Amino acid sequence: MxxxxxxxxxxxxxxxxxxxxxxxxxxxxxxxxxxxxxxxxxxxxxxxxxxxxxxxxxxxxxxxxxxxxxxxxxxxxxxxxxxxxxxxxxxxxxxxxxxxxxxxxxxxxxxxxxxxxxxxxxxxxGRTIEVDPQACAVAAQRVWSMGWPFWARRRLPGLSLVAEDSAWTVGTGPEIRGTTLDLLLLLTARPGVLPALTGPGVDSLTAL
Structure with a gap:
């Protein structure tokens, strides 16, 4: 961008x-x-x-x-x-x-x-605010590359995050799949996003 x-x-x-x-x-x-x-x-x-x-x-x-x-x-x-x-x-x-x-x-x-x-x-x-998946991918990459305040890489070790509506993916290991926006919310530790995610890596996550 x-x-x-x-x-x-x-x-x-x-x-x-x-x-x-x-x-x-x-x-x-x-x-x-x-x-x-x-x-x-x-x-x-x-x-x-x-x-x-x-x-x-x-x-x-x-x-x-x-x-x-x-x-x-x-x-x-x-x-x-x-x-x-x-x-x-x-x-x-x-x-x-x-x-x-x-x-x-x-x-x-x-x-x-x-x-x-x-x-x-x-x-x-229960409302919706739409975001372009490509913009979400840029945002997710920024959060992934940061340390403070989210420490995303430290919180999600040994996992792959795979977006289903963009080409964004990071990490290695069991996959966690979802929209790029939902993965961004996972990276920023937002509660309630886990039910929207799929893949074998989800079982290793604790409640946010």
Whole structure:
């Protein structure tokens, strides 16, 4: 993928999230997402914050408040933004074409992040947000090649992951098969994806 293709996928996913949020009730926005301890509205807020990151001094204050925990910092920022932004759908739609980035990340990370978070929002609600399998393959390869925070290769040793809707495959050993998107969710340790996977390698997985 070239740079414009990355950003096109990001924009498409943000618009899809915004369209879904516009249909949700307050109760649905408060539904637990696939991220433990995060409501649907919190995940949406986290996605919306990426193109409008706090400045360095604000980040230092937030890091001190979170006692150095990156996860807690992200969570607390998202919850506060979710609780003070009455129309997350409109906000996300307006930000869809932004190419602003936090200084600590890059477009490759935002690319897989927004794809996964779209599913974090949609799946607990029984909704669907479609993603091009080739974009999912690029995202999956990025997560596979990383260490922190998912440690995918360490968590899935001696297994082959084989996508059924793209040419993406990694690893050696008993196969785990599924859509590229479902394999991406496996790599990022999203709960509930195991029933969608097949192959002899699935039996070696523990519940996510």
């Amino acid at each position: 070239d740079l414009d293709q990355y950003w096109r996928t990001i924009a498409d996913q943000l618009r899809a999230i915004a369209a879904l949020l516009a249909e949700l009730t307050d109760a649905e926005l408060d539904t637990p997402s696939l991220c433990a301890g995060w409501r649907v509205r919190d995940v949406a807020a986290h996605v919306a914050l990426a193109p409008q990151p706090p400045g360095p001094l604000a980040m230092l204050r937030e890091a001190a408040r979170a006692r150095g925990s990156f996860h807690r910092l992200n969570h607390d920022l998202a919850v506060r933004y979710a609780d003070t932004t009455p129309d997350l759908a409109t906000t996300l739609a307006a930000l869809a074409d932004s190419r602003e980035l936090p200084v600590v990340t890059n477009h490759r990370n935002i690319h897989f992040d927004v794809i996964v978070h779209a599913q974090d929002i949609a799946r607990p609600l």
